[in-house]
Amino acid sequence: MAQMTLEELRDTLVACAGEGDAVDLSGDILDVPFEELGYDSLALMESAARIERAYGISLPEEATSEADTPRALLDLVNGITASAV
Amino acid sequence: MSSPTTPGTTRSVPDPGTAAGTSAAPAARSGRTVVTGIGVVAPCGLGAEAYWKALLAGESGITGLSRFDTSGYPATLAGEIRDFDAREHLPSRLLPQTDVSTRYAVVAADWALADAGVAQEAGETGEAGLADYDMGVVTSTAQGGFDFTHREFRKLWDEGPEYVSVYESFAWFYAVNTGQISIRNKMRGPSAALVGEQAGGLDAVGHARRTVRRGTPLVVSGGVDSAFDPWGYSAQLAGGRVTTATDPARAYLPFDRAASGHVPGEGGAILVVEDADSARERGAGTVYGEIAGYAATFDPPPGSERPPGLRRAAELALADAGLEPADIGIVYADAAAVPELDRAEAEALRGLFGAYGVPVTAPKTLTGRMYAGGGPADLAAALFTLRDGVAPATAHTTDVPDDYGLDLVLGEPRAVRGRAALVLARGRHGFNSAIVVTAP
Structure with missing residues (x-):
């Protein structure tokens, strides 16, 4: 199954929760905590629901809330999509 | 939700002893509560002065409702705001989580605070010289977030519960305008939401005055409403007090022999309500008057x-x-x-x-x-x-x-x-x- 890219995650975050004026999402944000990017727990819940629908997967609630950076969330998503092949 | 108070409790006496604020909070002294900022979002004008000029010029904002096809509906008119682009006024972060009514409330609050000379995100070092706990928010809405909720209900029935936005959890809610204004402007003082149908906006301002008298120097207060999606509009019609007249100039005719009900409008006003002494001390530019x-x-x-x-x-x-x-x-x-x-x-x-x-x-x-x-x-x-x-x-x-x-x-x-x-x-x-x- 398709792997989710950082670009796709970025688009999902912006579509679900907008973007802050003070944050440059186009930079290297892989290891920047979501909190610093301006995304709170609700923004991540909203984004997770969108990712689940787009990739036809189910993201475990606890692991999702523990994924506090884009890299961690992408690893979680892509680990699940890879094992679903 | 709070019912209007009984007369006996409306005359709150100045009671600085209950102030929960910080040491920086000057206790209320004269007990006088003044209005130092006004923000209006209305069908006939955006901004307080534009609204006032339109009222004096008799410019009407009542037209046929354009948000959806009203053919087949018993009423078709509305006082509709047509020139408000939320993206011009609010950060994109707020758009996915706000109903149109909340956007009006937050923007009207921005305008009122700018008018009062209180910097947005004032915080402790803001121009106002007021700490976050020195500023509260008290607003009213009669209808809540109808438009937002209608969209989410449509997703619920058409696509399934996993499609419903997590933001529905608060976007519909009567207290959401108070909350969003509080968060945006870092106002952590005593805050509330009052619901009293179409009287609630005045109750909010009355409670703002009470809050000031209890020792919070500044309270952002007022009310807004909007419910012009098909569900919200239908709910208003179901109340039985909306006119079915179709001529915008002969529809909402209070005190006229031909009165046949009202035309629903959207929008409202947010005021900055302050302790008179505190306002003078921080150098508030305009005092419009006192909530006497x-x-x-x-x-x-x-x-x-x-x-x-x-x-x-x-x-x-x-x-x-x-x-x-x-x-x-x-x-x-x-x-x-x-x-x-x-x-x-x-x-x-x-x-x-x-x-x-x-x-x-x-x-x-x-x-x-x-x-x-x-x-x-x-x-x-x-x-x-x-x-x-x-x-x-x-x-x-x-x-x-x-x-x-x-x-x-x-x-x-x-x-x-x-x-x-x-x-x-x-x-x-x-x-x-x-x-x-x-x-x-």
């Missing part, structure tokens, strides 16, 4: 022989202000445009002021009834009347029964003397609220 008196009453149950509570609310607000009826230069009426309610309001005013005893107006005929937003928008207009010495006309109404005994401002604006104005609002199922404002 407030009262709320509740009607007796249907079938009771006791009279409706509107007159008592007005009397109590006057007493609270320490004024006599003769001190009032203008009354902003509730103006239901339902014949028996118009008659009841005329009777209340006649009883209090005498026949033709005071000029009365209802410029909400240019905006439609903005529900919880209507009272605060009228308050803004009343403060401008005291500033400029002129009252806008009651648009469209022409034929007022003589036995109403009403000196209604008709046709053109009228010069008004007097240093005090009375603003009235009624809500369905018995809410009555009154505020007296006085010139600075």
